[in-house]
Amino acid sequence: MKPVRVGICGLGTVGSGTVNVLVRNREEITRRLGRSVEIVQIGARRDNPACDTTGMNVTRDIFDVANNPDIDVLVELIGGYDTAKKLVLTAIANGKHVVTANKALIAEHGNEIFAAAREQGVIVAYEAGVAGGIPAIKALREGLSANRIQWLAGIINGTGNFILTEMRDKGSPFADVLKQAQELGYAEADPTFDVEGIDAAHKLTILASNAFGIPLHFDKAYTEGISAITPQDIQYATELGYRMKHLGIARRRSDGVELRVHPTLVPATHLLASVDGVMNAVLMEGDAVGQTLYYGPGAGSDATASAVIADILDVARLLDAPAAAVAPLGFVESDPQIPVLPIDKIHCSYYLRLHVSDQPGVLTRVTEILSHNGINIDALMQKEVREGDGCADIVILTHETLEAIMDTAIIELEQLADVTGSIIRIRVDHLEK
Secondary structure, three states: OOOEEEEEEOOOHHHHHHHHHHHHOHHHHHHHHOOOEEEEEEEOOOOOOOOOOOOOOEEOOHHHHHOOOOOOEEEEOOOOOHHHHHHHHHHHHOOOEEEEOOHHHHHHHHHHHHHHHHHHOOOEEOHHHOOOOOOHHHHHHHHOOOOOEEEEEEEOOHHHHHHHHHHHHHOOOHHHHHHHHHHOOOOOOOOHHHHOOHHHHHHHHHHHHHHHOOOOOHHHOEEOOOOOOOHHHHHHHHHOOEEEEEEEEEEEEOOEEEEEEEEEEEEOOOHHHHOOOOEEEEEEEEOOOEEEEEEEEOOOHHHHHHHHHHHHHHHHHOOOOHHHOOOOOOOOOOOOOOOEOOHHHOEEEEEEEEEEEOOOOHHHHHHHHHHHOOOOEEEEEEOOOOOOOOEEEEEEEEOOEEHHHHHHHHHHHHOOOOEEEEEEEEEEOOOOO
């Protein structure tokens, strides 16, 4: 069979890894596919010393690749939005299949891109955009396709997971660990996308669409980062038997879908509680299979290249019959009528930390407000008075309640004269339903 002719745009971490793995594992890939994969052209603004492109056709204009008639599959690894979108749409208009690792592009422009691909009869594959080398999308679209997915929860940003792990293990403040993550290359110079949950929300948006058969709704995902988390809260959570994780959670309900990224306390005995460092994991529950866990490196050169090349092979198998491909978001038709619920409509348990004056009756007034709002207490700790300000921390775990009710209770609690500053609120999820 004739080779699969590939054009790669971008020679950064993932692009160089893709070239290296394709060259290194050429024989193995050919044996799996029954035909070879040939790199016809590379588009990159500059060379990468991590990748030997000697003898390869390299252009500085990535649109040369999109317009090259000798290329079957364009691999978009430049990242970003505008240029990447234009590149992908150009390739699609020229009848090329596309493989991308660009989660932001898919989460924010995927509906338009998939519509264009459908019109041209080509495939857009994006496994590498979610959880690096972990085949989470393939699991949802293929391995679990017999299931009605009830919910999924994921640690889908390695930078945030590394920061929370280091804060727990060393008791260091957020700013110090972030600096360490940047020095190690885990965090960008501008870490906003990672630490404020935007990167995770991109990935969760894609997972939820594949799980529930809904259009991509990144603009409706609730997003909360970890920059306000303190070692103190991590320590208190540990004392209560929980671990702090930055989770993306998508849950099917009778009235819509929850789509949310935020710091979450999970029981210390839970599978996700042991996922530390830069590792990623996605936990899914289907009505037939129950819970399945997908764990591994969520980033990195070769790990992400593994997913990119797997997509290239999938596309190659369908070159002569693209209509037989799995639908881009796992369902032939998405249901735009299923709403994404606002955060104040969710039900969960809560961790509350109040910094209060050391005065008689404070605890009674706090519990009265919670009781008045119908919020039951699961656990309560009153810590010793701190030197200097004469105040103490009260830490409360509540039973499950509606977020809107908790919002009201927090407003009332913060109006108490003995409560100093803002109340810390962290959601708790046992991931059982």
